[in-house]
Amino acid sequence: MTRFKGLQELFKRFRRPGDVVFAWLFLAFSVFLLSQLSSQAPWKSDAKIFSQPAFWPTVSVILMTFFAAIHLLSSLLSARIDGRWVEVWQWIKSAEYAGWFMAYVYLVPVLGYLPITIIFALLLGYRAGYRSAKVFARLVLAAIVIVLVFKTFLQVRIPGAAIYEYLPTAIRSFMLTYF
Secondary structure, rough: OOOHHHHHHHHHOOOOOHHHHHHHHHHHHHHHHHHHHHHHHOOOOOOOOOOOOOHHHHHHHHHHHHHHHHHHHHHHHOOOOOOOHHHHHHHHHHHOOHHHHHHHHHHHHHHOOOHHHHHHHHHHHHOOOOOOOHHHHHHHHHHHHHHHHHHOOOOOOOOOHHHHHHOOOHHHHHHHHOO
């Protein structure tokens, strides 16, 4: 048993306390995918097994579920480490930025690329802990440069904002073209 003590210490050092929570979530997701296979990947009666559209998705999802179950079992059998919920909270906190991105994507067609880019640059700067006027001025400048580079130089087509419809015709066409 002493021969494997070093290996056990190595596993302890790299094991994370939130592992069992991840294992449960991954197994639940795998079982969900497994339950959807029959409706998403059809089996054809006249095709060979390896040329079936559903063969490789079925193999991969079954193996994914099997390994998720083994992962959960190993997580349940291993020693408990303090800090599981601290780690889970870190996962939730990191998902906040995905929410910021989704809000940005939703608001660009409503309020416009330039105004939303400036607003979100300021909001994210504030969220990151910056409070000085100098930093906020730099964030506004960076947002304007980003919009100019993407819209003017790279000519990325971004949908015009719904709010631009309320502008006079000349200004509206300018805003749709450059901002």
